[in-house]
Amino acid sequence: MELSNLQHRLIERLRDGLPLGKHPYADIANDLGTTEGTxxxxxxxxxxxxxxxxxxxxxxxxxxxxxxxxxxxFDIGDDAAPDIGKAMAALPYVTLCYRRERVAGVWPYNLYCMIHGRDRLTVRAQIRHLIARLELHDAPHKVLFSKQCFTQRAGKYGAPRASVSLPAPTETRAIPDEVREIS
Amino acid sequence: MSTELTRLQTRLIEHFQRGFPTTPRPFETIASELGTNEDTVISAISDLKDKGYLDRIGATYATGRAGASSLAAMEVPDDQLEKIAAQVSHFTEINHNYEREDKLNLWFVVTAADQASLETAIKAIETKTGLPVYRMPMIEHYRLDLGFALKWN
Known part of the structure; x- marks a missing residue:
């Protein structure tokens, strides 16, 4: 869908989050020069x-x-990937699931899922369950646990920019220490 | 588990990771649903933000509908990881940036308003770091929504 100028600007404004006042949409309207209702x-x-x-x-x-x-x-044949992806997405511990392009000669995997848990033992058991349930023993696969989170912030959607500029250091949000713990 | 949330904060996280009210006074709408008052809800949410549990009240977007994005990865020598990760995070187009356990050890999502801006950003990252950026753009999604159930032991 083609986004209107106002939609673009609202998306851009929402990157900073909803203001925590009593009338947050009116506050945003004020910033964007429109009305709360709009x-x-x-x-x-x-x-x-x-x-x-x-x-x-x-x-x-x-x-x-x-x-x-x-x-x-996982490296799954392109024909089978959609059905397996849908079955994978239905498992209760899978938080994200998608099919992506492979990188020739570097990365043969095309089906991705994320499992977020509190401890690795549980997550490993869930992965074993997923492989058994979907009969993926023979599919080449890898499990990549995250170690450090360097950044988590909103996507830069909104109005296109003429060029990419390196931001001032203040624009990079500091990650609280507890977020950066090694998992 | 060192996280200390009030009962109200736990309920806020359980109920309002999606379907946040679009009423003129959303915090009052939430308050009446949870049987409390607007000021209490606002201060509970402010406290979550101050403590680093809440990033923001905002939106996540369906890939391809709001702009362009791609998952990307780099193979970074271990002794340069901190430096390169900081260089990558410096770009405002980066919305997640993680070290992962693999030869490809730095993984991030690049987002931009359109495909051309996305390409420009990725090329700028390659120039800045001197390393190739491998792209894994999405073909199809089966589950996108990332809301967390709080399961307390």
Whole structure:
């Protein structure tokens, strides 16, 4: 869907999060030079058209104790990948699942899923369950646990920029110590 | 588990990671749903933010609908990892940047308003770091929503 100028600007404004005052949409309207009603309507359009797939509290999962974060990658035939991907996505402990392009000569894997857990033992057991349940014993795969989180912030969607500029250091948000713990 | 959340904060996280109210006074809407008052909700949320548990109240976007994005990875020599990771994180187009256990040890997501800006950003990262950036753009998603259930022991 083609986004309107106002939709772009709202997306850009939402990168900083909803202001924590009593009338947050009115505050945003003020910033964007429009009305509260227009901001709410525009936001609801983005949600209804599924441009926004989730609107709410975006938590720092590592700070909240989800330290065992595994990216599991599989090399699955392109024909079979969609069905296996859908079955994988339905498993309760899978938080994200998608098919991606391979990198020739470097990275043969095309089906990805994420499992976020509190400890590695549990996550490893869930991965074994996933492989057994979907009969993926013979599919080449890898499990990449995360070690350090250097950055977690909002995507830079919104109005296109003429060029990429290196930001001033202040624009890079510091990650709280608890988020940077080795998982 | 060192996380100390109040009962209200736990309920906020359980219920409002999605479907956040778009009413003119959303914190009052939440308060009436949870049987408390607006000021209490606002201060509970501010406290979550101050303590680093909440990044923001905001949106996540369906890939390809709001702009362009790609997962990307680099093979970085161990003794340069901190330096290169900082260089990569410096770009505002980076929204996640993790060290992972593999030969490809630095993984990040690059987001931009459109495909051209995305390409420009990736090339700029390669120039800045002097290392190739491998791209793994999404073909199809089966599960995108990242909300966490709080399961307390």
């Amino acid at each position: 901001v709410i309507e525009t936001l609801e359009q983005l949600i209804a058209h599924k441009v926004i797939n989730r609107f709410g509290m975006i938590i720092r999962h590592r700070a909240l104790g989800y330290q065992a974060n595994a990216m599991c990658v």
